[in-house]
Amino acid sequence: VDEGLLKKNGSNYAFAHDQIQQAAYSLIPEQERGCLHRQIGYLILKHIPENQVDDLFFTAVSQLNRGIKKSEKEDERLDLQNLNLKAGEKAMSLAAFSTAESYLKAGIDMFLDHHWEQHYDLSIQLYSLYAEAEYSI
Secondary structure (H helix, E strand, O other): OOOOOEEEEOOEEEEOOHHHHHHHHHOOOHHHHHHHHHHHHHHHHHOOOHHHHHHHHHHHHHHHHHHOOOOOOHHHHHHHHHHHHHHHHHHHHOOOHHHHHHHHHHHHHOOOOOHHHHOHHHHHHHHHHHHHHHHHO
């Protein structure tokens, strides 16, 4: 703060410039970034105030998407796919079709082989809403 790299706004801090944020991010080893994004996403989800659910839900899911790998545990991957479906539905209700498309595609991309047999309902929901979002763009 004293050096002008961060700005304080109440109890929150923010980088003074995007390039400062990018430089700080580049200092984090790449193999650790996914874990940090996942931790940030779960912390946001856990602590979203009721009056900010609409604003922070998309941020939390985006952070989780940046932290997921195909090799993750199946239950975590399915939970995140359902969160992406919820984010896609919410974005569609706001007529944010490109945003909806990106969340739905992220959910689809997490499927492993044989997902139609193992997770038919989730598969049909993600693919159907994805098609609707693509058509609406």
